[in-house]
Amino acid sequence: MIALVAIGLIVGGALWRAGKSESGWRFAPLRATGVIAGxxxxxxxxxxxxxxxxxxxxxxxxxxxxxx
Structure with a gap:
C-alpha cells in the first residue's frame, strides 16, 4: 500500500511538473512519461x-x- 502511495505521488509530481510549461497541460502526460523515465x-x-x-x-x- 505504501508503494502505491509513493508511485502515485511520483506520477502526480511528474504530471504537475510537466504541466508547468508554455504549452500547458495538452502534452503533460507525454512529458510526465519522459520525466518518470529519466x-x-x-x-x-x-x-x-x-x-x-x-x-x-x-x-x-x-x-x-x-x-x-
Whole structure:
C-alpha cells in the first residue's frame, strides 16, 4: 500500500511538473512519461554504479588476501 502511495505521488509530481510549461497541460502526460523515465534511468545508473563499486571492492579484497 505504501508503494502505491509513493508511485502515485511520483506520477502526480511528474504530471504537475510537466504541466508547468508554455504549452500547458495538452502534452503533460507525454512529458510526465519522459520525466518518470529519466528519473528511473538516473536511479538505475546510481544503483548500477554502487553495485559496480561493491564488485570491484570485493575483487580487490579477494586479490589482497593471502591464501595460507
Amino acid at each position: 528519473g528511473v534511468f538516473r536511479i538505475g545508473v546510481v544503483v548500477a554504479s554502487i553495485m559496480f563499486a561493491v564488485v570491484v571492492a570485493v575483487a580487490i579484497g579477494a586479490l589482497r588476501t593471502t591464501f595460507q
